[in-house]
Structures are given as structure tokens and as C-alpha cells.
Amino acid sequence: MDTAGRARPWRRLAAAIAATCLAAAAGGAQTPQRGTITGRVVEAASQQPIVAAQVAVAGTTLGTLTSADGRFTIRGVAPGTVTLRALRVGYAEQTVSVTVAAGATANADIAMRAATVNLAPVVTTATGQERRVEVGNAIGQVNAAELVQxxxxxxxxxxxxxxxxxxxxxxxxxxxxxxxxxxxxxxxxxxxxxxxxxxxxxxxxxxxxxxxxxxxxxxxxxxxxxxxxxxxxxxxxxxxxxxxxxxxxxxxxxxxxxxxxxxxxxxxxxxxxxxxxxxxxSPYPDAWSTFGKLTATGAAVRNCYLGSAARGLCTIDSVTSFNLFKDDETxxxxxxxxxxxxxxxxxxxxxxxxxxxxxxxxxxxxxxxxxxxxxxxxxxxxxxxxxxxxxxxxxxxxxxxxxxxxxxxxxxxxxxxxxxxxxxxxxxxxxxxxxxxxxxxxxxxxxxxxxxxxxxxxxxxxxxxxxxxxxxxxxxxxxxxxxxxxxxxxxxxxxxxxxxxxxxxxxxxxxxxxxxxxxxxxxxxxxxxxxxxxxxxxxxxxxxxxxxxxxxxxxxxxxxxxxxxxxxxxxxxxxxxxxxxxxxxxxxxxxxxxxxxxxxxxxxxxxxxxxxxxxxxxxxxxxxxxxxxxxxxxxxxxxxxxxxxxxxxxxxxxxxxxxxxxxxxxxxxxxxxxxxxxxxxxxxxxxxxxxxxxxxxxxxxxxxxxxxxxxxxxxxxxxxxxxxxxxxxxxxxxxxxxxxxxxxxxxxxxxxxxxxxxxxxxxxxxxxxxxxxxxxxxxxxxxxxxxxxxxxxxxxxxxxxxxxxxxxxxxxxxxxxxxxxxxxxxxxAYFQRHYTYADANGDGLLSRTEVQVDTARRFLGYxxxxxxxxxxxxxxxxxxxxxxxxxxxxxxxxKLYNNTERIRCASRNNCLGLINPSASLSEQARTIALRETQFQSLEGYIEDxxxxxxxxxxxxxxxxxxxxxxxxxxxxxxxxxxxxxxxxxxxxxxxxxxxxxxxxxxxxxxxxxxxxxxxxxxxxxxxx
The missing domain is CATH 2.40.170.20 (TonB-dependent receptor, beta-barrel domain)
Structure with a gap:
């Protein structure tokens, strides 16, 4: 790609900008002798100096910031009557008129009224700082220096x-x-x-x-x-x-x-x-485990899951849980x-x-x-x-x-x-x-x-x-x-x-x-x-x-x-x-x-x-x-x-x-x-x-x-x-x-x-x-x-x-x-198969036949x-x-995909909806829709x-x-x-x-x- 070749028009434009500036500088001797404005910006009520206020000559590019004692100096001002504008976060904008004579220094003190709401009268744009009222866009502002304090x-x-x-x-x-x-x-x-x-x-x-x-x-x-x-x-x-x-x-x-x-x-x-x-x-979840017996043989079995218990394949004798995040030793x-x-x-x-x-x-x-x-x-x-x-x-x-x-x-x-x-x-x-x-x-x-x-x-x-x-x-x-x-x-x-x-x-x-x-x-x-x-x-x-x-x-x-x-x-x-x-x-x-x-x-x-x-x-x-x-x-x-x-x-x-x-x-x-x-x-x-x-x-x-x-x-x-x-x-x-x-x-x-x-x-x-x-x-x-x-x-x-x-x-x-x-x-966007469930026999346990999953995916949310x-x-x-x-x-x-609980139910085999008989029907249903149905659904784990x-x-x-x-x-x-x-x-x-x-x-x-x-x-x- 010939990027250098493409750049030539912009190089010519940059050169033209520089030439314009040099030409303007070269004509400096032809302009009238310019003057200076000095002054002090203070708060109207207390007369205390305002530091870092922006003071500018309206309609020109001349401006400066006030010092720690509120003073400012602006040089190179064309003779005549000009408008000084003072801006500072937390104060209402203030303007004063000043008459400047050629080669002379004019004084202008400015008193600014504090604004109860912390207003920001100046914003930064790609071309420099601008008055907020001149900009047609909303620009968010954060006063970082104040926040860290x-x-x-x-x-x-x-x-x-x-x-x-x-x-x-x-x-x-x-x-x-x-x-x-x-x-x-x-x-x-x-x-x-x-x-x-x-x-x-x-x-x-x-x-x-x-x-x-x-x-x-x-x-x-x-x-x-x-x-x-x-x-x-x-x-x-x-x-x-x-x-x-x-x-x-x-x-x-x-x-x-x-x-x-x-x-x-x-x-x-x-x-x-x-x-x-x-x-x-954080509320880290408990890990669950069960002990029970197989219905067919009476043999002891570790983890008789709720779906199996609902189908009569095993019976649950006891349920245990442990949360190592709540245990001081572990x-x-x-x-x-x-x-x-x-x-x-x-x-x-x-x-x-x-x-x-x-x-x-x-x-x-x-x-x-x-x-x-x-x-x-x-x-x-x-x-x-x-x-x-x-x-x-x-x-x-x-x-x-x-x-x-x-x-x-x-x-x-x-x-x-x-x-x-x-x-x-x-x-x-x-x-x-x-x-x-x-x-x-x-x-x-x-x-x-x-x-x-x-x-x-x-x-x-x-x-x-x-x-x-x-x-x-x-x-x-x-x-x-x-x-x-x-x-x-x-x-x-x-x-x-x-x-x-x-x-x-x-x-x-x-x-x-x-x-x-x-x-x-x-x-x-x-x-x-x-x-x-x-x-x-x-x-x-x-x-x-x-x-x-x-x-x-x-x-x-x-x-x-x-x-x-x-x-x-x-x-x-x-x-x-x-x-x-x-x-x-x-x-x-x-x-x-x-x-x-x-x-x-x-x-x-x-x-x-x-x-x-x-x-x-x-x-x-x-x-x-x-x-x-x-x-x-x-x-x-x-x-x-x-x-x-x-x-x-x-x-x-x-x-x-x-x-x-x-x-x-x-x-x-x-x-x-x-x-x-x-x-x-x-x-x-x-x-x-x-x-x-x-x-x-x-x-x-x-x-x-x-x-x-x-x-x-x-x-x-x-x-x-x-x-x-x-x-x-x-x-x-x-x-x-x-x-x-x-x-x-x-x-x-x-x-x-x-x-x-x-x-x-x-x-x-x-x-x-x-x-x-x-x-x-x-x-x-x-x-x-x-x-x-x-x-x-x-x-x-x-x-x-x-x-x-x-x-x-x-x-x-x-x-x-x-x-x-x-x-x-x-x-x-989140999409997933929708499922429905009903406890047909009223025993408080859902089996896979009591959970139905659609074949088509549907929109769940952002x-x-x-x-x-x-x-x-x-x-x-x-x-x-x-x-x-x-x-x-x-x-x-x-929505947010609760993939943590999904993997605990799918392959860690230690989640509430898989093991605990006191789990709600909704907990059981999302587990069955994940593990035991013909068409798997993750809808239950995509949560509000x-x-x-x-x-x-x-x-x-x-x-x-x-x-x-x-x-x-x-x-x-x-x-x-x-x-x-x-x-x-x-x-x-x-x-x-x-x-x-x-x-x-x-x-x-x-x-x-x-x-x-x-x-x-x-x-x-x-x-x-």
C-alpha cells in the first residue's frame, strides 16, 4: 500500500498552514503597537483571589490563567475597547470592558460570583479549549483532582x-x-x-x-x-x-x-x-453431596441426584454441604x-x-x-x-x-x-x-x-x-x-x-x-x-x-x-x-x-x-x-x-x-x-x-x-x-x-x-x-x-x-x-431454547419427563x-x-450467563438444584434442562x-x-x-x-x- 504517496496532499496542506503562519508573522511590523492588560480575579463575596481562572480577550486568541494570588497579564492586545471574559469551574462567567491604548498597560479587576452548582464553563475539543456554550455536543466532565481528595x-x-x-x-x-x-x-x-x-x-x-x-x-x-x-x-x-x-x-x-x-x-x-x-x-455458594441407596440392589451410592430419585432409581439417605470460603482453616x-x-x-x-x-x-x-x-x-x-x-x-x-x-x-x-x-x-x-x-x-x-x-x-x-x-x-x-x-x-x-x-x-x-x-x-x-x-x-x-x-x-x-x-x-x-x-x-x-x-x-x-x-x-x-x-x-x-x-x-x-x-x-x-x-x-x-x-x-x-x-x-x-x-x-x-x-x-x-x-x-x-x-x-x-x-x-x-x-x-x-x-x-444478544416444567405428581421433585424444552432458540436479552x-x-x-x-x-x-453455577451442575456435580431435595422447582428445572433433556437448554443460567x-x-x-x-x-x-x-x-x-x-x-x-x-x-x- 502506497501510504506515502497518499500522504502528499496532506503534506502540501501542512506546508500551506506553515506558510500562512509565517506570512502573518512577517507582516508584524505593519500593525499598530499593541498594549497590555493586567489585573486580578477575585471572588465577589469574600474578595479572595481565584486561582487558575481563564481570562481571555473575546473574539481573539489571547488569554491566560490567573496565578495563585489571582493576578493575570495579557500582552499583545490591539488598541481599542475590548471585552475580557473570565471563566472558572464553580463560578458564573463574568465579562468586563477594557480600553487599551497603543503601547500602554490597562488594568482590569474582575469579581466572579460563585455558582452553587459546580459548573464547568470550558470544555476540551480537538482544536483546543472552548467555551461550553459554543459547543453543540454533550461532553461529560469529571473533576479528578477533587474526587481523589x-x-x-x-x-x-x-x-x-x-x-x-x-x-x-x-x-x-x-x-x-x-x-x-x-x-x-x-x-x-x-x-x-x-x-x-x-x-x-x-x-x-x-x-x-x-x-x-x-x-x-x-x-x-x-x-x-x-x-x-x-x-x-x-x-x-x-x-x-x-x-x-x-x-x-x-x-x-x-x-x-x-x-x-x-x-x-x-x-x-x-x-x-x-x-x-x-x-x-461475596456469597460464594455451598458445595453439596448426598449419600443414598440404589433402589434395585440396595447398594450404597454416593450422590443420588434429584432427577434419579424422582424416577425411583435411588433413595437419598443424607445430604451434606461444605463451604470452604466460610471455614477459617480452608x-x-x-x-x-x-x-x-x-x-x-x-x-x-x-x-x-x-x-x-x-x-x-x-x-x-x-x-x-x-x-x-x-x-x-x-x-x-x-x-x-x-x-x-x-x-x-x-x-x-x-x-x-x-x-x-x-x-x-x-x-x-x-x-x-x-x-x-x-x-x-x-x-x-x-x-x-x-x-x-x-x-x-x-x-x-x-x-x-x-x-x-x-x-x-x-x-x-x-x-x-x-x-x-x-x-x-x-x-x-x-x-x-x-x-x-x-x-x-x-x-x-x-x-x-x-x-x-x-x-x-x-x-x-x-x-x-x-x-x-x-x-x-x-x-x-x-x-x-x-x-x-x-x-x-x-x-x-x-x-x-x-x-x-x-x-x-x-x-x-x-x-x-x-x-x-x-x-x-x-x-x-x-x-x-x-x-x-x-x-x-x-x-x-x-x-x-x-x-x-x-x-x-x-x-x-x-x-x-x-x-x-x-x-x-x-x-x-x-x-x-x-x-x-x-x-x-x-x-x-x-x-x-x-x-x-x-x-x-x-x-x-x-x-x-x-x-x-x-x-x-x-x-x-x-x-x-x-x-x-x-x-x-x-x-x-x-x-x-x-x-x-x-x-x-x-x-x-x-x-x-x-x-x-x-x-x-x-x-x-x-x-x-x-x-x-x-x-x-x-x-x-x-x-x-x-x-x-x-x-x-x-x-x-x-x-x-x-x-x-x-x-x-x-x-x-x-x-x-x-x-x-x-x-x-x-x-x-x-x-x-x-x-x-x-x-x-x-x-x-x-x-x-x-x-x-x-x-x-x-x-x-x-x-x-x-x-x-x-x-x-x-x-x-443472549439466545437459548425455552423450557417449561410442572410437578405433575406433586412430590416436590422434578424428573426429566416433567421438563419440556423447545427445539428453537429464542431471544432472552442484552x-x-x-x-x-x-x-x-x-x-x-x-x-x-x-x-x-x-x-x-x-x-x-x-442478562448475565451464570457459567459458574452451570459447570457446578453439569460436571462438578455439587450444585443445589442437582442434589438438595429442598431445592426449589425452578432450581431443579434448570438443572434437568441442562443435563437430562433431549435438547439441552442453558436458559435457566442466563439470569437477570x-x-x-x-x-x-x-x-x-x-x-x-x-x-x-x-x-x-x-x-x-x-x-x-x-x-x-x-x-x-x-x-x-x-x-x-x-x-x-x-x-x-x-x-x-x-x-x-x-x-x-x-x-x-x-x-x-x-x-x-
């Missing part, structure tokens, strides 16, 4: 969970596990539905399930590398109507992360210490310990500002080798390694340095570098025959069961003293760096350049020394896997913005830009089996294999955006972007993504006669398109080596590894959204309501190749499918009480999503075990939540010295997974600043007590409705999987 936050997933409508977070279920994030439903059948992540202007690697070695349990995600303590804010661009200018891959939304920056003023130090417990209060669950220590510094002058941070974080998971098995190891004379006792743990070191310099009145430079080094130990669990939960949940229902000479204490086949000796680890070194320059050669012209690199060095290892692991699959002979990956993401972004006022009542802003992204994944791996005694390296193995994997993708795009503002209340925007990508088919050149939006501040219109209770009413609408690129090699035709047997013997040969598709193009998603925003009662309440409709065409679908195609590949991707999403989103903030000694704030965010496969092309329905892809139904409502209540007491908050989260309208969870509870105590200065010579302090996942209400009969171990698919997987842990945290913050 007040809530139990340990990762980016915690920051996003239930914070903004339309964003769904499925948390990890073990220490170090990643979270899966979806924005406004699912768009693709075959490609990733992950959003794009951008941090300080750099496209970030955010792979879910980022590991080359699976232990069966939850895998890490690269978003988990980020330190929430370094983040200032997160903005969620929810769909293509807002993400057009981010280009190909942005159809699933964009998550824009901004890290903390320095503020002018004296150096301010912040230190924090966090200690916590990680616990597990349970592998103990409280884990979390600790975190950090130090940050911020300050500088108006010319140079800095922010530095460093942190250590450590966490031991909630699994531990029970002492009874530790004693068995000692009895065998085994030298115990510490990592065997705690098989799931995480250690992380992180640091950040952000610098900002005003090199000249027209040129600013920002540098940002973040580093993280982590060591992660994964527990073998979940979908793993020799893993912990497979054996703990599959036990026989008695405590002192014995296999061979080993006492298993209720475990199925393998015990922790063997399982925990197999180690799977991941070590990561990661650097994310960016350089951002802003050049303002004219008051009406600015040029922005952003360049960065995200580099991840990843080492995945699995080790089992000779004779140390389970005696199955040759594991006790020893093995070692060592896979080393390098992951690069390069970003280059240049754009120029020209701002004019062609008429007194009209402003115009034109932005032209070009972007280049490149991602590179390069991994080498080695595996050795049958290790020599004492050996721990691949080279000490008898059987060796090696592999190499490399993948590269490049995107080159250009865009132009035009915005008109009319009387500062009607804003109309149009834009277009075109992209070329190395993953496109050779016969497909480039893709074009258009965009249009309108925002109308209706309350500012004279005909509204704004009532006293209405602060602002805005109508908005947007339409736009974006895409998702095919997989790196989906379009490529390539060969693989093959051994050919001929008369003269074996020889080397080639065959198609993939026939490719030269016409392959990106999946193309269009979205329309419309909404209304309102603020009332002096900022005491606000509403954001949005409706969206999103349609994806050219969705990649696998077409099966005929056997005569002469290729090892059995499928080829083609752009055949169409998928549709639509829904509603709402965000309500209310401050019902506002007194000095008591204030109450309520925040409610809610969303609903519907999803349909509109077309699969010429491909027939894709039928799976539990999941089907069918036209007219949701993506990843596999991801359709509805979500999150309610946050916060109370401020005693002049805001005590803050109480709680977050309740509801998710519903979906709706739930309500008490997600967060927190208490924050803040002593008076005067007390801190007098007692500790400090600036501020706070003490936080908090808990996460404290309560759960659900009808789901499995361990937890949020159980999910597999981040590689969009279908939640509850298969011998633990629940998200419960955490308790004590945190101290001190500022100097």
Missing part, C-alpha cells in the same frame, strides 16, 4: 464509574485488574469497542486485556498504569458527532485526560498517605492491604511554572495460601517463597514533571513527562482448570476429601499449596511525554503544535519450577515463558486558528490542522518446557519454542473547522476531516468525516424576557461521523510456510495465510444528537438532557471461505454489516439546602441505550453457545446493561469542615443481572486553615474515611452481577469469577 479512588476506572451519563464501566475483579469502558453502547461486531484515550494531547495506548500470558483470571489494562493523583480532569467526548475531528478510531468516543499543571506563585507542597483494606464479602480469602504515599509540588512565576509529583503504591490481593496448606509445604521440606503466600499483588512507582514557559509574549511552551514502573502478580483463577476458583467452587461438599495420599480439605483436585507455586507476572516500564507550543503572531491568529510519545516496555513471565506445581498437563515438570513487548504510540498535531469579527455582532473562528498518528507493537517471546531441577530460565528447558509478533498502523489526517458566533448567543459550527490509514485496503484511498453543530443560548434572546428564576437556557444539536479502522492485517494478503510431502520426501512450501480484502475500509459511524441545558435559581440547579441516534455502516463481518480457496485461513473480513444505537442521557445537579452550617447537594446521572443489528450482509445468523448475532436483535442511574448525595456541615457523601449506582435491563450497589461512602474532615498554620505550620489538611462496594442488592444468584474476567470481548464473563472487592480507606492530605 474526597472519594475512594485507586484507578482511572474508579474515576469514571457512575460519574457521567452514557459511560459504562465494568470494573476489574482482582488487584491490578483492568476495567472495561464503553461509551453509548456497542458499534462493532468484530473490532474493538474501546474509546480512544488522549492524555495531554498524546494518543495513549489503552489496550484492554494487555498481556500475552493468561492465568485464566482478569488481565491488566494499560489505563491502569495511570496515576489518578496526577490527573486534573477527564472529559468524555461521547460519540462521533463530537469526535469527528479526532478521526478514524474515534467512533467509540474519546476520553481526554488533562494532568495537573503549575500555577504562578510561591511553591506549594502537598503530601498524602493512604492506608486501606481490600476484602471479599478459606483462601483474607483481607488484603493497600498503601499509597505521594508528594507533589507546584509553583513558579508568570514566566515559568512547574508541577512535580512522585508516588509509591502497593497492594496485596485478598487471596492468601491457607495456613493448613502452608504447613503441608513445610512438612514436605519445601522452602516457601513469599510470592506463594500472596499470589496476587501489585507494586507501582510513578512520577510526573510538567513545565510551562512563556518564552515571549507571543510564544508559550509546555512540556509534560510521566513515568510509571509496576510489578504485577496475577493469580491463576476463573477460566482455568488448575486455578483457584475452579477448584474451590468445584469441591465435593465435604471437608476431608482425599485424592491419593493428599487431603484436599474441600477443594476439587488441586490445593493452594500446589496452585500458588505457579507464578504469572507482568513488569511494565512506561513513559508518556509531550511537548506543546502555542504561538500567537497576531491577536487574531494562533498556531498550536503538539508532539508526543507513549512508550510501554512490557515483560510477561510465567514460571513453574521442576516438581513445584500441580501434577497435571506436565506442569510438575516445569516450564518458563518470557515474552517481551515494546509498544509505541506517536502523535503529531499542528493546527492554526484565525479569529475575526467581520461585523460588530458576528465572530468568526477558522481552524485548519493536520495530524499524524503511528502505533507500533513489537514482541519477542520464548517458551521452555521440562525445566532442569532448580532451573528458572528458558535456556534451562528441554523443549524450546520461540515466536515474534509485530504490528504497525499509521493514520494521516487533515481537517478544517469553521465557527460563527452571532450576538454571543447563537453559535454555528461546520467541519470536515479526511483520513488515510495503513490498515485500509489497497484499493480504498481515504475516508471523509463531516460534522455540523448549533448551540443557541435561548435565555439571552430579548424576546424571552428571562424570568428571575432562569439563569440560562440553551438548545443544542450536532451531527457528525467518525470511524474505526480495520485490524492491522485484516486487509492484507500474506503467505505462511508449510511442509509439503512429495514422492521424493518433505520440502518447504507456501500457502495463503490470508487472502485479504483490497476493498476493506473503516467502519463508518454517523451520529445525531440534540439536547437542552438549563441552569436555574441562581445556580442552585442545573439540567443536561440529550437524545442521540447513532448508525454504523460498513461493519466488519467474517465471511466463511469455501474449502477450495487454497488457504489456511477459513474466513475473510468484509464491510457488510450495519448497527444502530439510540438512547437518552440526563444529568441533574441540585443544591436543595445552602446554609453556613448545612449544605446538601444531589447529583443524578442517568442513561439508556438500545442497540440493533440492522444488516449482516449476505452472512447467515452467527450462532454461538449462548450468544447469537442476528438481524433485528442487539449485538451479542448482554450489557441498557439502563444506568447513579445518585450522589453530599452534605457539608459546620462551615464545610465535615463532608459526607454517598454514591448509589443502578444498572439494569440485561440488574442490581443496585452502594458504590461509595466517604467522610472528609477538614480542620480550619488557621489551626493548620498555628499547629503544623501548614497550609491545609484533611482526613478521609471511605469505603467502596459496601452493599449490593440483586436477584442474580451468582457470586456477583459485575463478575467479569475477560476484557478481550464485549460479553461479560462470569465463569468461576470473583466479585469486585470491597475496600476501606484511610487517607491523610497535608498542604504546605
Amino acid at each position: 474526597e472519594r475512594p479512588i485507586s484507578n482511572v476506572g474508579d474515576l469514571l464509574t457512575a460519574r457521567t451519563p452514557g459511560v459504562q464501566v465494568l470494573p476489574g475483579t482482582s488487584t491490578g485488574a483492568g476495567a472495561r469502558i464503553r461509551v453509548r453502547g456497542l458499534n462493532s461486531l468484530s473490532l474493538s469497542n474501546d474509546p480512544v484515550y488522549v492524555i495531554d494531547g498524546v494518543r495513549m495506548t489503552a489496550t484492554s486485556g494487555s498481556s500475552s500470558i493468561s492465568a485464566g483470571g482478569t488481565l491488566p489494562s494499560r489505563t491502569g498504569d495511570l496515576n489518578p493523583e496526577e490527573i486534573e480532569s477527564i472529559e468524555v467526548v461521547r460519540g462521533p458527532s463530537a469526535a469527528t475531528l479526532y478521526g478514524t478510531d474515534a467512533a467509540n468516543g474519546v476520553i481526554v485526560i488533562t494532568t495537573k499543571k503549575g500555577r504562578a506563585g510561591r511553591t506549594q507542597w502537598s503530601a498524602y498517605s493512604e492506608q486501606g483494606l481490600v476484602t471479599d464479602k 478459606t483462601p480469602i483474607v483481607p488484603g492491604y493497600r498503601r499509597q504515599y505521594g508528594l507533589q509540588a507546584s509553583g513558579g512565576s508568570e514566566a515559568v511554572r512547574f508541577f512535580f509529583s512522585g508516588e509509591y503504591e502497593g497492594e496485596d490481593g485478598r487471596w492468601r495460601m491457607p495456613e493448613v496448606f502452608e504447613n503441608q509445604l513445610r512438612a514436605r521440606g519445601t522452602s516457601i517463597r513469599e510470592e506463594w503466600l500472596r499470589p496476587n499483588a501489585l507494586t507501582k512507582l510513578s512520577g510526573r514533571a510538567n513545565m510551562a514557559a512563556a518564552l515571549t509574549p507571543q510564544l508559550d511552551l509546555n512540556l509534560s513527562v510521566g513515568y510509571v514502573q509496576s510489578e504485577f502478580r496475577l493469580q491463576a483463577s476463573d477460566n482455568n482448570t488448575i486455578g483457584l476458583l475452579s477448584n474451590a467452587l468445584g469441591g465435593p461438599g465435604i471437608k476431608y476429601n482425599v485424592v491419593g495420599t493428599d487431603t484436599l480439605y474441600g477443594y476439587r483436585s488441586f490445593t493452594p499449596d500446589r496452585m500458588f507455586q505457579s507464578l504469572t507476572t507482568q513488569d511494565v516500564d512506561r513513559v508518556i511525554g509531550s511537548a506543546n507550543g502555542n504561538w500567537r503572531p497576531r491577536a487574531w491568529l494562533s498556531v498550536r503544535g503538539n508532539f508526543g510519545l507513549d512508550y510501554t516496555g512490557r515483560r510477561d513471565q510465567a514460571l513453574c519450577r521442576f516438581s513445584e506445581c500441580v501434577q497435571a498437563f506436565e506442569q510438575d515438570l516445569g516450564f518458563k515463558t518470557d515474552n517481551r513487548a515494546r509498544i509505541y504510540q506517536y502523535t503529531s498535531d499542528v493546527n492554526g486558528t484565525a479569529s475575526f469579527r467581520p461585523w460588530e455582532s458576528v465572530t468568526s473562528k477558522t481552524t485548519v490542522g493536520a495530524q499524524y498518528f503511528k502505533s507500533l507493537f513489537d514482541r519477542n517471546g520464548a517458551n521452555g518446557e521440562v525445566l532442569s531441577p532448580g532451573g528458572s530460565t528458558v535456556s534451562q528447558a528441554a523443549r524450546l519454542t520461540a515466536e515474534e509478533v509485530s504490528a504497525e498502523a499509521r493514520t494521516l489526517g487533515a481537517f478544517v473547522e469553521q465557527t460563527f458566533g452571532i450576538r454571543d448567543r447563537l453559535f454555528v459550527t461546520g467541519a470536515i476531516r479526511t483520513d488515510d490509514n495503513s490498515a485500509f485496503g489497497a484499493d480504498f484511498s481515504a475516508v471523509v468525516y463531516p460534522k455540523a453543530s448549533i448551540s443557541w443560548v435561548l435565555s439571552d434572546e430579548p424576546f424571552m424576557g428571562r424570568p428571575s428564576w432562569l439563569d440560562q437556557l440553551r438548545l443544542r444539536s450536532a451531527w457528525g461521523a467518525s470511524g474505526v479502522q480495520p485490524g492491522t492485517t485484516d486487509a492484507a494478503r500474506f503467505f505462511v510456510g508449510r511442509t509439503v510431502v512429495q514422492d521424493e520426501g518433505e520440502s518447504g512450501g507456501l500457502t495463503f495465510g490470508s487472502v485479504g480484502n483490497s476493498q476493506l475500509k473503516p467502519e463508518y459511524t454517523q451520529e445525531f444528537e440534540a439536547g437542552v441545558d438549563a441552569t436555574v435559581w441562581g445556580g442552585r440547579a442545573s439540567l443536561e438532557l440529550t437524545h442521540y441516534r447513532k448508525s454504523s455502516r460498513d461493519a466488519l463481518v467474517q465471511r466463511v471461505l469455501p474449502g477450495s480457496s487454497g488457504t489456511d485461513s477459513t474466513v475473510v473480513f468484509a464491510n457488510l454489516g450495519r448497527v444502530r444505537n439510540w438512547g437518552w442521557e440526563a444529568l441533574v445537579n441540585v443544591r436543595p439546602l445552602e446554609f453556613r452550617q448545612l449544605a446538601w447537594n444531589v447529583s443524578v446521572n442517568a442513561s439508556t441505550n438500545a442497540n440493533r443489528i440492522i444488516d449482516l450482509g449476505d452472512v447467515p445468523p452467527i450462532i454461538g453457545t449462548t450468544i447469537d448475532q442476528r438481524e433485528g436483535y442487539p449485538l451479542n 448482554s450489557i446493561p441498557r439502563h444506568e442511574v447513579a445518585v450522589t448525595n453530599a452534605f457539608d456541615l459546620f462551615n464545610r469542615r465535615v463532608r459526607l457523601s454517598a454514591l448509589v449506582d443502578y444498572k439494569g435491563g440485561h 443481572a440488574s442490581f443496585v450497589r452502594l458504590r461509595e461512602v466517604a467522610v472528609v474532615l477538614t480542620p480550619p486553615d488557621a489551626w493548620m498554620r498555628r499547629m503544623l505550620r501548614g497550609r491545609s489538611a484533611s482526613l478521609q474515611l471511605s469505603a467502596r462496594n459496601l452493599g449490593l442488592w440483586t436477584d442474580y444468584t451468582g457470586i456477583d452481577p459485575e463478575s467479569n474476567y475477560n476484557l478481550l470481548t464485549d460479553i461479560p464473563q462470569d465463569f468461576q469469577t470473583g466479585a469486585p472487592p470491597r475496600t476501606y480507606t484511610l487517607r491523610v492530605n497535608v498542604g504546605f
